[in-house]
Amino acid sequence: MDLTLAPQRRRRLGRRIRLLVAATITYNVVEAVIAISAGTVAGSTALIGFGLDSVIEVSSAAAVAWQFAGSDPEKREKTALRIIAISFFALAAYVSVESVRALAGGAEAAHSAVGIVLAAVSLAVMPGLSWAQRRAGRELGSRTAVADSKQTLLCTYLSAVLLVGLLLNSLLGWGWADPIAALVIAAVAIKEGREAWRGDACCAPGPGAADACADRCCAEPD
Numbered sequence: 001m002d003l004t005l006a007p008q009r010r011r012r013l014g015r016r017i018r019l020l021v022a023a024t025i026t027y028n029v030v031e032a033v034i035a036i037s038a039g040t041v042a043g044s045t046a047l048i049g050f051g052l053d054s055v056i057e058v059s060s061a062a063a064v065a066w067q068f069a070g071s072d073p074e075k076r077e078k079t080a081l082r083i084i085a086i087s088f089f090a091l092a093a094y095v096s097v098e099s100v101r102a103l104a105g106g107a108e109a110a111h112s113a114v115g116i117v118l119a120a121v122s123l124a125v126m127p128g129l130s131w132a133q134r135r136a137g138r139e140l141g142s143r144t145a146v147a148d149s150k151q152t153l154l155c156t157y158l159s160a161v162l163l164v165g166l167l168l169n170s171l172l173g174w175g176w177a178d179p180i181a182a183l184v185i186a187a188v189a190i191k192e193g194r195e196a197w198r199g200d201a202c203c204a205p206g207p208g209a210a211d212a213c214a215d216r217c218c219a220e221p222d
Helices: 007-042 045-069 073-105 113-140 143-172 177-198
Strands: none
Touching: 007 045, 007 113, 007 143, 045 073, 045 113, 045 143, 045 177, 073 143, 073 177, 113 143, 143 177
């Protein structure tokens, strides 16, 4: 947490993050219900995995909301990061197992128009939410806010992967594209989970911090 910010500015940023978290939770609850339902009907591992990622995004956002609901958010930061990381690992484990089973068993997912539309909408919505939360988190110096924004950005990447997989399956009949897309989702989830566990979501603000941070997340907001 950047203690050099004026108290009024910190409170304003905290409120902004809570509003963005609420928007993220609302969208992802709807997304999860649609994706898991459509994935179950179509037998799509990738679509179900995408829906479960939405559930995990809700838990991630809830962890951030819990952190900032306290009188001293910094004391809750490590626990919130652990919750986010474990959520990523759980997603990766489930999707990996189901993808391997689908490839080994030769099961092919059916066409899902609902899934294609959902992936396209998420691809349009998620980048804006992620950017806004990351900007506020970077200025505030909050590792959990930045970690949650990366979870939201992950949804953008996963939306693209899911869209490609569903289109290949629907248009070309490439049934293997669905579980392969799901494995990509799992690989990205493991990477993000490791970073959240180590607390790499953002470096501590201060002199020279921008140079020490690999992704320059502590540089001045764009």
